[in-house]
Amino acid sequence: MYVAISVPYVAALSLFLFGYFVVYPVVVYFRDRNGLRRYPNMHLLSGISSLPFMVLAHGGARSTYLAKLHQEHPVIRTGPNTLSYGDLRAIKDIYGHNTGCTKDSSYVITSGSHYHLADVIDKHDHARKRKLLSSAYAIKNLEGWEHKVADKTLRMIKHFDNCCTEPLKPITIPKPEDINVDYREWTNYFTLDAIADIGLSERLGFLDQGSDRITARRLDGTRYECNFRECLYQNARKQSLLIWPYEWYPTINKLANMIPFYGRMGKLARDWDGIPVELAHRRLQRYRAGEKLDDFFQALMEDKTGHANNLEWGEIVAEVSIMMNAGSATTAIAMTNVLYQLLKNPTIMKKLVEELDAALEDEDDEETEAGAVSYDKVKHLPYLRACLDESLRLFPPTPHGLPRTTPPDGANILGDYIPGGVSVAMSAFVVHRNENMFPQADKFIPERWLGEEGKALQPFFLAFSAGARGCIGRNISYLEQTVVLASVLRRYELALARPDFELKRLETMNWLIEELPVKVWRRQRTSRLSG
Structure with missing residues (x-):
């Protein structure tokens, strides 16, 4: 009796699944209500299923692959309802201030109980949030943040001083025991400590303890310990692997936890959720105690007038979460990338150091020994900024296309009508490797950003996205990058483990990069009073 019932049931279920996941998508593809079959597919099955893009995501180099395809095709269909653009003219259509496109549903399915500034879709709600935070992020507040950035710079320098070795002899390779600083790790400790202080007046102490071990809080109030960076990055990695069939992501995300590879990432993602809860809770206690602190x-x-905003607790936690996430991860990636590029290009390094020395030649010995360079003295240095921007161009910390949905009545992109509800995107990596706009695009050439020619490139610089949804923390990132790089190069010389060392990258939502081990020693500068 059991067999007689189960066999028809299994057969019916199999038929249903085959029809839903195979036949129906094929019918939809040929029906082509949105007219997307006119665009070349990324893969033979891209118009039918998101599976090819999921497979590509598991390779950790989505944008690199798309950049090659876009050398031949300005528009590529990457999924049943998604288009990737490579023509630079589409930037304004998709991300410009007057675009009708909004963030697509991928931001909804990865959000928590409340939206934060980065994932809110509704334009009115976004405007409310941006107004709420814009004064705190305004460029006029840079002076107020600088002492916090300087404090973290000094703490990082203290560690680097302890790791200093004898100067490297010309045309030699560092001894293995002298490669004792992971620049990637310590700049990440820096950005985490800095954004916690700027945003929450919180001293995490990662730079002091040389570890990112942190206490987190569950919703029931119990606490636990975890590693900040591991939780944050593995959460983003899991999303980047599984999110692409948007409608099925919540189900896939749960089912994937039964597979150890994804299950570990899922556990770390849950651990991450408790970190902003604990940080927000601690800061709230101080606020209720009457502390008036100059932070986000x-x-x-x-x-500004002291009237309560009366935000729900979930919204406050969400804003703390994105601040600790976006406010630390991408800047740390940028810091690592630019030093790596400079070490691989010693002529450019020499030119930058000469610019820094000329700008800081009037520093007295006491300032020099303090270690942290004043932002005011280096913020307008053209070659320093050019090096930062060229590194951000070559390897944007967030390389993938930030997806947008066309409005209900559709949108014109590159002169073509795209119906409403289609996800469209442009990868910053694809844009930045466009040979027509950036000749020798694979090379590190800071000079391209100098003068009027450099200004003309700014509309095509997507390291911080563009338009009304551009990164609100851009000023903070430049402040931190500028002070740290200037301070490090003013005080030290550094060397890679070997000339052929290559920095390893894995594309998730951002570009996860592995260790950058270096040898560090104090610079021997000639006194301006000598001779």
Whole structure:
């Protein structure tokens, strides 16, 4: 009796699944209601299924692959309802201030109980949030943030000083025991400590302890310990692997936890959720105790006149979460990338160091020994900024296309009508490797950003996205990158483990990069009073 019932049931279920996952997508593809069959597919099955893009995501180099395809095709269909653009003219259509496109549903399915500034889709709600935080992120506040950035720079320098070795002899390779600083790790400790202080007046102490071990809090109030960076990055990695069939992502995400590879990432993602809860809770306690602190949390709680914003707790936690995430990860990646490029290009390094020395020649010995360079003295140095921007161009910390949905009545992109509800995107990596706009695009050439020619490139610089949804933390990132790089190059010389060392990268939502081990020693500068 059991067999007689189960066999028809299994057969019916199999037929249903085959029809739903195979036949129906094929019918939809040929029906082509949105007219997307006119565009070349990334893969033979891209118009039918998101599976090819999921497979590509598991390779950790989505944008690199798309950049090659876009050398031949300005528009590529990457999924049943998604298009990738490579023509630079589409930037304005997709991301410009007057675009009708909004963030697509991928931001909805990865959000928590409340939206934060980066994942909110509704334009009115976004405008409300941006107004709430814009004063805190305004460029006029740079002076208020600088002492916090300088403090973290000094703490990092203290560690580097302890790791200094004898100067490297010309045309030699460092001894293995002298490669004792992972620049990637320590700049990440820096950005985490800095954004926690700027945003929450919180001293995490990662630079002091040489570890990112942190206490987190569950919703029931119990606490636990975890490693900040591991939790944050593995959460993003899991999303980047599984999110692409948007409608099925919540189910796939749960089912994937039964597979050890994904299950570990899922556990770390849950651990991550408790970190912003604990940090927000600690800061709230201080606020309730009457502390008036100059940080972003204060801007969340009150407007400029001191009136309460009355935000829900979930929204406050969400804003703390994205601040600790976006406010640390991408800047740390940028810091690592630019030093790596300079070490691989010693002529450019020499030119930058000469610019820094000329700008800082009036520093007295006491300032020099302090270690942290004043932002005011280096913020306008053209070659320093050019090196930062060229590194951000060559390897943007967030390389993939930030997806947008066309409005209900459709949108014109590159002069073509795209119906409503289609996801469209441009990868920053694809844009930045466009040979027509950036000749010798695979090479590190800071000079391209100098003068009027450099200004003309800015509309095609997507390291911080573009338009109304561009990165609100851009000013903070440049402040931190500028002070750290100037301070390090003013004080030290550094060397890679070997000339052929290659920095390893894995594309998730950002570009996860592995260790950057270096040898560090104090510079021997000639005194300006000598001779």
